[in-house]
Amino acid sequence: MTHPCDLLITNVKIATMQDNGVPYGLIESGAVAVHNGKIVYVGESTKCRYKTNNIIDGSEYLLTPGLIDCHTHLVYGGDRAGEFEQRLQGVSYADIAKAGGGIKSTVKATREAGFDTLFNAAAKRATCLLKEGVTTVEIKSGYGLDLDTELKMLEVANGVGEYLGINVSTTYLGAHALPPEYQNNPDGYIDFVCSTVMPKVAEGQYATCVDVFCESIGFTPEQSQRVFEAAGKLGLKVKAHVEQLSDLKGAVLASQYNALSVDHVEFMNPSDVPSLTKSGTVAVLLPGAFYYLNETQKPPIDAFREHNVPMAVATDLNPGSSPMASLLTAMNMASVFFGLTPEEALAGATVNGAKALGLVTKGVIATGMDADMCLWDVSHPCELAYAINQHRPEQIWIGGKHVVV
Ligand SMILES: [Zn+2]
Incomplete structure (x- = not known):
């Protein structure tokens, strides 16, 4: 029959x-x-x-x-190619930042960009991924840092998915950097993220997840915890940028809130890895940023294996530290730099990418x-x-x- x-x-x-x-x-x-x-x-x-x-x-x-790129920041205004050139001509990052460069310049350009400008640039980047077989992509906000621009970024991200017919998973990353309005008031900004923006994100279903940059140059574990608490109350899942440049124990903290993923994790102490097993949290490896920033500290791959922590691989596509729209290249880098087997690299861009986004049918x-x-x-x-x-x-x-x- x-x-x-x-x-x-x-x-x-x-x-x-x-x-x-x-x-x-x-x-x-x-x-x-x-x-x-x-x-x-x-x-x-x-x-x-x-x-x-x-x-x-x-x-x-x-x-x-279909491949799954579970960590990108592909909606943004402007680009940072000029800074790349300046740095290679010997200008220091500190001087570039003082002159309004770095993430500040992306925030300014993203706030100033109209919907169509942002949309067209983002669709072009997502198309690069799609051509390589990426059928699901996660896209974060985080270059607006005010209510309107953050919602605009998430609308662009969702619109790109509809336009290209690819699956888009959106994440609100308000706690990415301090906006100029809150320069000396990080706690005030976290209040704004939790009390003003996040409820709107949840209510309008702009995003399903909330992310935070827990780092010495980002937000403290205490501030990150407030973001996780607020997200939980609104029924939003959490993810976190942690242990990229230092070990603040952000991954352990995130696991206590059943984070879907902890991302970067180069500086994670192997002894903290079992906390991820308990919460079923995925370790997302971002070798493009590791490469671009010329880092040397590698994530604790052996401990992830030993404790059965699923490892995902993503591009981290963003204008500052990983302008790389190629998930296959990220898979290659994860193998070359971090020692993933080709099978682990492919699992990282498929089955474990899906887990990092909480997608049970992909x-x-x-x-x-x-x-x-x-x-x-x-x-x-x-x-x-x-x-x-x-x-x-x-x-x-x-x-x-x-x-x-
Ligand atoms: Zn990122």
């Missing part, structure tokens, strides 16, 4: 990324059936009992879950999951983390719909 379906992809190797005891959850000669945007069959071709006129012959190529090719998938002309999944700028998906599906980029 056969069942009808909307789409049948046959003659493919499938890196399901499901934990079935085989590396990459690989199925050698497989088929995937899709109905109403969901995967209804994955397994050996010969056993598939689904039927449709819409059959794709996969030419023995590799099918993977990141693996399995029955009942959303049919977000990419078909690659590679003979083995390890090639995706290995090669730089050599692979683009031959085909992309999002929710079972074929996407033309």
Whole structure:
């Protein structure tokens, strides 16, 4: 007996990324059936009992879950290329900052930019990701730091998702930096974030998560805790930028609020890692920022492995410390710099990226999951983390719909 379906992809190797005891959850000669945007069959071709006129012959190529970039700041005004040039001509970062550069310049440019300007630039960046097979992207606010601009950024982010047909997960990152209005009053700014902006974000469903930059040059653990408390009361999930430049124990704090993820984590002490296991928090590795800032301190990968902490890999796409719109390159960097195996790198951009966003129907090719998938002309999944700028998906599906980029 056969069942009808909307789409049948046959003659493919499938890196399901499901934990079935085989590396990459690989199925050698497989088929995937899709109905109403969901995967209804994955397994050996010969056993598939689904039927449709819409059959794709996969030419023995590799099918993977659509890639998930779980940490970006891709909505922003202006750029920082001029500063990059100045720095390489010998101007110090402190002098650039004094002259109104750094994040201040991005905040100014983002506040001044109209919706369309921000939207067009963000759509262009998201398209770079989509062309590489990214079917879900997280986008943070955090360059407005006032009510209107933060909401504008989140509207742009959600709009980009609708326009390109890709899944966008939005995060309110008010506690990213101090705006000029609160320069000497960080606690006052945290009040504003928690009492004025966050309720509006929740009420208007602008974002599902709240993030904070817990760092010596960002916000203290006490201030971060206030953000987590306020988010919890409003039913928003939390994530945190922690331990990027120093060890403030931000990851442990975030885990106490069941954070979906802690991101950067280079300076996290291995002895603190078990706290993440308990809360099911994902460690998000951002090797693009590590590279761009010429850092040397590496995240405690062995401890993450030992304590079964899922590791995700993301681009951190932003104008200051990671202007990199390539998740495949981030996967390669995570392998080269941090020693992830190519399988861990691909898991970081699929199954664990989904966990970092709390998305339970994405990141693996399995029955009942959303049919977000990419078909690659590679003979083995390890090639995706290995090669730089050599692979683009031959085909992309999002929710079972074929996407033309
Ligand atoms: Zn970031």
